[in-house]
Amino acid sequence: MSRVTQLRSERAQLVASIQVLAKVEAEGGSLSAEQLTQFTELEAKVNDLTAQISRAEAAERMAAASAVPVSESAQGINSPPVHISGPFNEATKPGVAMAQMVRLLVQAQGNQQAAAEMAKTGGYGADVHMALSTVTPSSGGVLVPENFSTSVIESLRPKSVIRNMGAVSLPLNNGNLTMPRVIGNTQVSYIGTEEDISVTDMEFGDLKLSSKKAAAIVPISNDLLAYAGVNPRIDGQVSNDLAVSMGLSEDLHFIRSAGGGSLPKGLRYWAPAGNVLPAPAGATLAIVDLYLGGMMLRLETANVDLTACGWIMAPRTLRWLQSLRDGNGNKAYPEIDLGLLKGYKVALTTQIPTNLGAGGNESEIYFVNFADCYIGEDTNLAIAISTEASYKDAGGNTVSAFQRDQTLIRVISKHDFGPRHVESVSVGTGITWGAGM
Incomplete structure (x- = not known):
């Protein structure tokens, strides 16, 4: 001002x-x-x-009258300004510093020292220059500094449904984390005069999280990455592309991965058998409402705290519920327009498939206490860059990065996922609602 x-x-x-x-x-x-x-x-x-x-x-009038344009060309400077400022400091946004680091490494063709020098002389922040000067090589790439990794996780949060719904992020010390949990409570009973007090024990279990390697490949246009100077819009776009790809990869595994070996176990396979409810025959409002209430009841009867509960489902399912009408033609669930379903947050994700079952048209619904779900994270994040490798797109087609004039950025993170109490997860299966939409 x-x-x-x-x-x-x-x-x-x-x-x-x-x-x-x-x-x-x-x-x-x-x-x-x-x-x-x-x-x-x-x-x-x-x-x-x-x-x-x-x-x-x-x-102000005198200052404006005495101002003269600066002729940079007289000094032999004909390129665009190195620093392009925006209406606010975008460099402070989560993930932007890492995006700048990635762009500099691409421009330097992976040469860490050259990228550091470019950061020093190109108007980039001291944190970016320092990071490129001190990062450690790893798997053909570099390890991202811990403060950058934390920033990336923050920018990832709104892109990942599981994180956005309230899953708790915890550090993995030495790649492992063990959290005790009570699986059987003590029983208190009333007794008469001179009767012995019964002995009761608590049963304990553990949630053990161990580091699992997750990788995402992000193809980005070379025209975008090679843009000269510090530009908030370009760095924000690169950061967003990285976060979206990592978020989709996380949700895919945190929701439906069967686990075992190198994979984390997802919600679908953490849910106890009694909390997996096949969809009922028929799709009238009364049947649907009773079914959704039954999913909630599974958590209520297990004394799960419903405060942080929420729904996740495929877009097809949510839009069908949104269009469901009662006998008077009113919306059955008008609160969906506000991001709620039966009083709880609801989110959609394409990482819940709609081609399950024998007919290839089934999907799933999840009702979960997300405050009881934990993401154990290794703070190390590794990136590698290639302008020549190939990748498979969403349709399974092989694409040459060289031919498309793209750079592939491979991001590797290590984490694991699981609920502290499995009773906090209920799953609706065989959902065909909206299959004809």
Whole structure:
């Protein structure tokens, strides 16, 4: 905000106070001695601010009149400005520093030292220069510094349904994390006179999380990556592409991975057998509502805290529920427009398939206490870059990065996933609602 604008704002506030006092007399009243004194003081302040505004405006006019354009070409500088500023400091946004690091490594063709020098002389932040000067090579790439990794996780949160719904992120110390849990509570009973107190024990179990390697390949246009200088819009786009690809990969495994070996176990396979409910025959409002209530009941009867519960489902299922009407033609679940279903948060994700079952048209619904779900994370994040490798797109087609003029960025993270109490997960299977949409 300029000095002139600030002074004008202050004067407007004082004038508003004066008008309040003047309105008293305009309506036939009279000002008290205290109000008269206040009026005089406000009037003096307004006059003083008016004089200050006049001087500040004069100073701005003189500065504008004496300004001359800077001819960079006279110094042999003909390229676009190295630093392009935006309306706000985008470099502070999560993931942007890592995006800048990635772009510099691409421009330097993977040469870490050259990228560090480019960061130093190109107007990039000291954190980016320091990171490129100290990162450790790993698997043909580099290890991202821990502060950058944390930033990436924050930018990943809104892109990952599981994270966004409230799953708790915890560090994996030395690649492992063990959390004790109570699986059988003590029983307290009433006794009569001179009766022995019964002995009861608590049963304990463990949630053990161990580091699993997750990888995502992100193809990005070379035109985008090679953009000269620090540009918030370009870095934001690169950061967003990285976060989206990693978020989709996480959700795919955290929701439906069978686990075992190198894979984390997803919600579908953490849910106990009694909490997996096949869809009922028929799709009337009464049947659907009773079925959804049954999924909630599984958690309620297990004394699960429902405060942080929520629904996740495929877009097809959510849109069908959104269009469901009662006998009067009213929306059965109007709250879906507000992101709720039966009073709880609801989110959609394409990582829940719609081609399950013998007919290839079934999907699933999940009702979960997400505050009871934990993501154990290794803070190390590794990136590798290639302009020549190939990859398979969403349709399974092999694409040459060289032919498409793209750079492939491979991001590897290590984490594991699981609920502290398996009773916190219920799954609806065989869902064909909306299959004909």
